[in-house]
Amino acid sequence: MAEYQWQYKGDKPVTIKRFMSQVGLGHRLLADIKYGDGVFRMNAKVEPITTIIEPGEVVTLVTKPVTEDSEVEISNEPIEVVFEDANWLVVNKPAGLSSIPGPTNSTDTLLNRVKGYLVTNNAPDLRPTLIIRLDRFTSGLVLIAKNRVSQSMISHQVENHELDKRYTAIVSGILEPEHDLIEASIGQIENSPRRVVRPDGKKAKTEYWVKQTGADWTELEVKLHTGRTHQIRVHLTHIGHPLLGDELYGGPQDLIARQALHAKSLSFVDPFTQQPMEFQAELPKDMSDILNR
Structure with a gap:
């Protein structure tokens, strides 16, 4: 069983339900608790x-551990852990690894690897949730909720859109x-993975800021204010400046074998402690090699 405690600092009496909504618990979790998936003390x-x-x-909220999802297989391939505590896992995803299982890969995605990591480390909750998802060939920081309370x-x-996500992009x-x-x-193109x-x-x-330029490329720092599929790539x-290596969107293929996009930093306020959390991930070699040419 897991326990979470909050002290009510208001100046007027309220119900537990109202207070829990104020601290950030969602209606779905409150309903689950009401019908037996936890208790308030x-x-x-x-x-x-x-x-x-x-x-x-x-x-005090007392919750039951969440058992594993049998539809998500365990992968014992390694993950690069940037940060971990009882509620959060921040990892540095390599380019080429899908975020979640799909028709072409259901056994070795980031979610499969995270589940394997939690099983190996005897974590009480075995249904992690990816709060951030990156395209398969985008590298960088991913935030994962280790339990349904943190989710x-x-x-x-x-x-x-209060999570501050910054990317390094190299465009043509x-x-x-x-x-x-x-x-x-941004909308979909019928019968195509492309967006437009x-x-x-x-x-x-x-939003973007130019960091440096080369002979035929520009390095950008990019901030997402919304979270649409392929948003940076489409915009x-x-x-007129597709990412280097982005075959789907017509980017030049001569300098890098995948889209030159890396989730370099992440910051948010931990809702349990109200403290700011900030994380960085170094630029991978295939992108730094372009900048150092």
């Missing part, structure tokens, strides 16, 4: 979520201006 006594709590009182607690930041050509905000809706800017698509916003292609 106050002063060592189990209380319903309708119980009134007073300022200064402590509420629920981070959901507000995800929905409001010399890009001007040196800083810009690309706001262009189109007026009936979903709103998308990408940079839309302005």
Whole structure:
């Protein structure tokens, strides 16, 4: 069993349900707890979520471990752990590894490897959730919730695009201006994995800063303000500067064998401690070799 504690610091009495919503627990998890997947305790006594709590009182949530998903196979291939605590796992995903199982690979994706890592380390919860997903050939930082409480607690930041995700991208050509905000809706192309800017698509916003230029390429720092599929790749292609190596979107193939995109940094506020968390991942060799030519 896992326990989580919060002290109510408000100045007016509220129900446990209202307080838990305030600290960040989602409605789905609260419903699951209500119907038996956990209990709330106050002063060592189990209380319903309708119980009134007073300022200064402590509420304890006790949850059951989540057993493994039998549909996700275990892979014992290694992962590069950047950070780990009871709730979070931050890993540096290599290029070429899919994030989640799919029709072409159901046995050795990042999710399979993370499950194998948790099983090997006797973790109590065995259904990790990837809060960030990267394209197969994009490298870099991925945030993983190790349990359903942490998944629920981070959901507000995800929905409001409050996770600060920065990428290093190397695009074809010399890009001007040196800083810009690309706001262009993205939609699907029928019967194709490609996405494209189109007026009936979903709103998308990408910000970039030029870091340096070469003879025929530009290094960018990119920040996502929304999280659409292939968003960086589509937006940079839309302005005429596809990523080097991005075959799907017409990027030059002579300098790198995959799209030159790396999730280099991640920052967010830990919803349990309210402390800022910041992580970095060094640029992989295939991209740094281009910059050092």
